[in-house]
Amino acid sequence: MAIKSQADFFSGVMFMVIGGVFAIGSTNYTIGDGARMGPGYFPLMLGILLALLGAAIVFRSLVVETPDGGRIARWAWKPLGFVLGANLLFGVLLGGLPSIGLPAMGMIIAIFALTIVASMAGSQFRLRDSVLLAVVLAVGSYVAFILLLKLQIQVWPTFISG
């Protein structure tokens, strides 16, 4: 049997798997009955429902014709990697990573790292432009978040500010 909609087929499989995992996971908790619902009752019901819906979507994807075969677009690994990478790098630099002994580097350094790495996700990357943008964003964030909103964020690296 041929898959008539890739997008539907894979989303259906995704729903089936997630529903199944939740349903099986919820059996670790007390299920109880209607009058005395345990913590596992509602998730078990929903998990089964989600798995059934997923199965129905998979079935449809094998039966119903879709105009373009429901083709999944090419995965854009480059923007995916750079955007999420920039975000993770920001977290690591801002908060530090005690497990590898990296101290917190503070907001300003984290902003420069995020802006430059995130810019690489686009089709044209110019270092000069991203550094300029980073300067603008760093100054803007300092004024908005630290001076005006008074958020509790570490601004400079631990070894400078102590």
Added chain:
Amino acid sequence: MDFHLFQNLATGFGVAVSWVNLLYCLIGCILGTLIGVLPGIGPVATIAMLLPATYALPPVSALIMLAGIYYGAQYGGSTTAILVNLPGESSSVVTCIDGYQMARQGRAGPALAAAGLGSFFAGCVGTIILAAFAPPLTELAFKFGPAEYFSLMVLGLIGAVVLASGSLLKAIAMVVLGLLLGLVGTDVNSGVARFSFDIPELTDGIGFIAISMGVFGYGEIIGNLSQPDTEREIFTNKVKGLWPTGDDFRKMIPAVLRGTALGSSLGILPGGGALLSSFASYALEKKLKMAPGELPFGKGNIRGVAGPESANNAGAQTSFIPLLTLGIPPNPVMALMVGAMTIHNIQPGPQVMTSNPELFWGLIASMWLGNLMLIVLNLPLIGMWIKLLKVPYRLLFPAIVLFCAIGVYTTNNNTFDVWMVAIFGFVGYVFLQFRVEPAPLLLGFILGPMMEENLRRALLLSRGSWSVLVTRPISLGLLIGALALLAIVLLPSVSAKREEAFVED
């Protein structure tokens, strides 16, 4: 119209017309217009980003500002749609069709004015409807027991799914997935930490901000970047002479009135709001008979701008009704408003009006003032926003990524949320690739714990008998409503129309 309405509105204006609240209203409106004008960032991501920053504000000011962002975005979205042929906001998709054509004919000014004036009128009417309908609906809500609430949420979720675009089955699955994700964390009744994998941060549940920013913010950015750069012609230098002609006025006034009526009623519906209203209004204008000599739709008909733009603003205002009276968010933006209220320890629901009258009426009064600010921001000051349209996306998106990251981090001052937003960013992109609409997930996520709690109470009271959901008349009515909605959509003739409505043009 009774006397109380005026008294209440007086209370409201007393709250809204303070320097602090006027300032936050203005900030909200400016931000809303800003993100409305900028394509690729919507009110959901912006409100999610700003939620943490509202901790420090008084609750009224916080809600006034966040509300301003939502209806401000409806104004700003039309500017981009008309001048660049890109929907600045999803609810401005249909405005592109005729608005951009008008701009090509050198009539960008009247198109912008039609959108702005229509939105202003609709916003004022929407606010009055909100003020007039909220008290009686609140009365009704007090008669609701857990069974009614459960059924109401079922109706709300079905409504959201039915009116959303795309595959119905996938949308329902997304709702259920959202409900499940909402259950992660400590169960309030038993104290058991569910699905938390012994991660201490997860026992508080998945962060609402992390999930919404990941899926809507990062997911969208990655999706936008994966598309090739499109050449777009921008009519920014040709905006002169804003004022429409007398003939324009004759055509647009009825369209504005129809759009307002349609938007106000669709906004109240569960699942309704700005997006649906604008689609419905465009479809209606297109069906009506043409006056002799009128330009056809798609060729720059002013009715195709005035109607939908009025409708989306009216819908944005009245979608606050289910939130403020029943505590049930009808769309993702309202789901975020629930989040905002919870941050300030306000339980959304019918009791808000009696326990926090200043907040309730202050918010409503601020909407009227906000609309007044927006018409000034968007017509005389239009030049400012046009300049903004020249900022290229390659400079814009790193800034958005940064604001998301800072916003998530400051929710709990904990890097754990930064890891979570990355995970959900990936998930959001997977959703985009699999062509599943993420909005229903967010609604389910908000309603998950509420639904479980109400179902639990309802069944406890009925000693485990599910029939309680159908023996109580209001509950039965709500469930029948949900079934009817599903049945209508599944009718072959309607389902074909529905696909058409969302694919069209």
